[in-house]
Amino acid sequence: MDYDISNQQLHKELERLQQRITALENEAEIRKTYVKLLLKEKEMLAITLRSIGDGVITTDTQGLVVMMNPVAETLTGWNIAEAQNKPLREVFHIISEKTGKEVENPVQKVLDTGLIRGLANSTLLISQEGNSRVIADSAAPIIDTITGQILGVVLVxxxxxxxxxxxxxxARAEKLESVGILAGGIAHDFNNVLTSIAGNIWLAKLATKDQKSLKVEDLLAEAESQTFRAKELTHQLLTFSKGGAPIKKISSLQELVRETAIFALHGSNVRCVFALPEDLWVVNIDTNQISQVINNLIINADQAMPEGGIITITAENVLANSVVRQDEPMLLKTVDYVKVSIQDDGIGISQEALTKIFEPYFTTKSSGSGLGLATSFSIISKHKGFLGVTSKLGKGATFFLYLPALSGEVVAPFEKDSGEKLVSMYGGKVLIVDDQNDILVLLKRVLGLVGYEVVTALDGAMGIELYREALESANPFQAVILDLTIPGGMGGKETIQHLLAIDPQVKAIVTSGYSNDPILSNFEAYGFKGALSKPFKFLELREKLDAMLA
Known part of the structure; x- marks a missing residue:
């Protein structure tokens, strides 16, 4: 009996072993199948990666290179045998095209955040051989579908x-074409200005020959006015071509807006209605550039009403914590600002055009460069302000600009210079350095007329020697006027450094025909006490000298 039981147990054990062997054989077949599938998938992946035109690199969770395709090898200069298990930063060396500084590793960003990340624009890949290429890329996490864990990163x-x-x-071709259009328009306006100047000077010459019907003072005043109109035209061209930084001063907008608008509408069948409160806060602005913006907006409004109409210009103080209106940008809600609105009842602007209206070269006019509004937007942005528009077809348009305000400060309305203020309150000895002898002669006459003793020099080296000699004498210079650019000689930027070394208390004004030069907008950082762009009003020069000496 016991023997039979043992045989039965042995038989069962044999059956169990047979089943186990069968299961293992089946499992082995399944594993072979999986291995074949994995090999086939790997082969397909390799074929796919070889056929992709983009570079592909995969890393583990430590940021070490696991795999890279042939395109990645070509672009980086590394082959997979060299690169495998090396830190990605060593193989994939990227820097900023603008700054030349190393760019943050995109794979590390993905590992830190678990999100797909891309490179910033203007990124350069430096290959192992030192070659540089502009690249675009993105990096994404490799995630285990079962556990949800990040297994690594794929970089494409x-x-x-x-x-x-x-x-x-x-872009270069478009800009050259646009500059050509702009230059043609400015040349047209500039020739008109020169015609007016020449005509008024000719009439003034006649008036000196007993032509009683002509007033010399009026004729010369008009010639002077047109001269500064020419300055505005050249300033507009410089602002567009160079993107000049604002030369700021604390100003009131009332008269600036009013005078610019009236000037822009000379000869037009459109008139302006103003609502400019007397308690408008002051702003720190480049008056020439803001005048250019107002001029552009008024001309646009005028052209939108070919049959004539009314332009309504309003201004208001807006507090940072005031209720947000539809047209107020959130980015300006942290400061107080002054808002100026220019509204017309013209043909209006389509919704499609509204999205592009501040883009360079975009225009809805048959003749136009499309630069006026783009330049205006750039100017307001450089003032840390905002320029916007609302409009509907057939309902007119309203352009509005915001400028950061010196809140609580109000200045009296602008007053024109008068002959009673001609003579300086201070006078004194002034050194002028300029390479143009005709300008030296003119400034010597003008400043001599208002009460200054003037000494001139044709370059910085001569000016430094004159300043040193005067300082050692009993009659030093009270002020210096330095031209910024002197071809073949020492200009104002270098000269002021030598003068400061000689006399840390030197009082100097910098002048330049390049009205967009950054030194003019940040003159104090270079050691100057004031700045003027040429041509300037001579009473303005006298006022700057008086203020500096005061």
Whole structure:
């Protein structure tokens, strides 16, 4: 009996072993199948990666290179045998095209956040051989679908150097065409200005020959006015071509807006209605540039009403904590500002055009460069303000600009210079350095007329020697006027440094025909006490000298 039981147990054990062997054989077959599938998938992946035109690199969670395709090898200069298990930063070396500084590793960003990340524009990939390419890329996490854990990162990137060159060529061609259109328009206006100046001077010459019907003072005043109109035209061209920084001073907008608008509408069948409160806060602005913006907006409004009409110009103080209106940008809610609105009842602007109206070269006019509003937007942005528009077709348009205000401060309305203020309150000895002898002669006459003793020099080196000699004598210079650019000689930027070394208390004004030069907008950082762009009003020069000496 016991023997039979043992045989039965042995038989069962044999059956169990047979089942186990069968299960293992089945499992082995399944594993073989999986291995075949994995090998096939790996082969397909390899074929896919080889056929992709973009570079592909995968890393583990430590940011070490696991795999890279042939395109990635070509772009980086590393082959997979060299790169495997190396830190990605060593293989994929990227820097900013603008600054030359190393760019943050995109793979590390993905590992830290678990999100897909892309590179900033203007990123350069530096290959192992030192070659540089402009690239665009994105990095994404490799996630285990069962556990949800990040297993690594896949980085995909492509060479966009050729596309960038094409974009630059197209942009350059468009800008050259636009500059040509702008230059043609400015040349037209400039010739008109010169015609007016020449005509008024000719009439003034006649008036000196007993032509009683002509008043010399009026004729010369008009010639002077047109001269500064010419300055505005050249300033507009410089602002567009160079993007000049604002030369700011504390100003009131009432008279600036009023005078610019009236001037822009000379000869037009459109008139302005003003609502400019007397308690408007002052702003720190470049008056020439803001006048240019107002001029552009008024001309746009005028052209929108070919049959004539009314332009309504309003201004108001807006507190930072005031209720947000539809047209107020949230980015300006942290400061107080002054808002100026220019409203017309013209043809209006389509919704499609509204989205592009501040883009360079965009225009809805048959003849126009499309630069006026783009330049205006740039100017307001450089003043840390905002320029916007609301409109509907057939309902007119309202342009509105915001300028950061010196809240609580109000200045008296602008007063024109008068002959009673001609003579300086201070006078004194002034050194003028300029390479143009005719300007030296003119300034010597003008400043001599208002009470200053003037000494001149044709370059900085001569001016420094004159200043040193005067300082050692009993009659030093009270002020210095330095031209910024002196071809072939020492200009104002270098000269002021030598003068400061000689006399830390030197009082100097910098002048330049390049009204967009950054030194003019930040003159104090270079050691100057004031700045003037040429041509300037001579009473303005006298006022700056008086203020500096005071």
């Amino acid at each position: 990137f492509r060479d966009v150097t050729h596309e960038r060159k094409l974009e630059l060529e197209v």
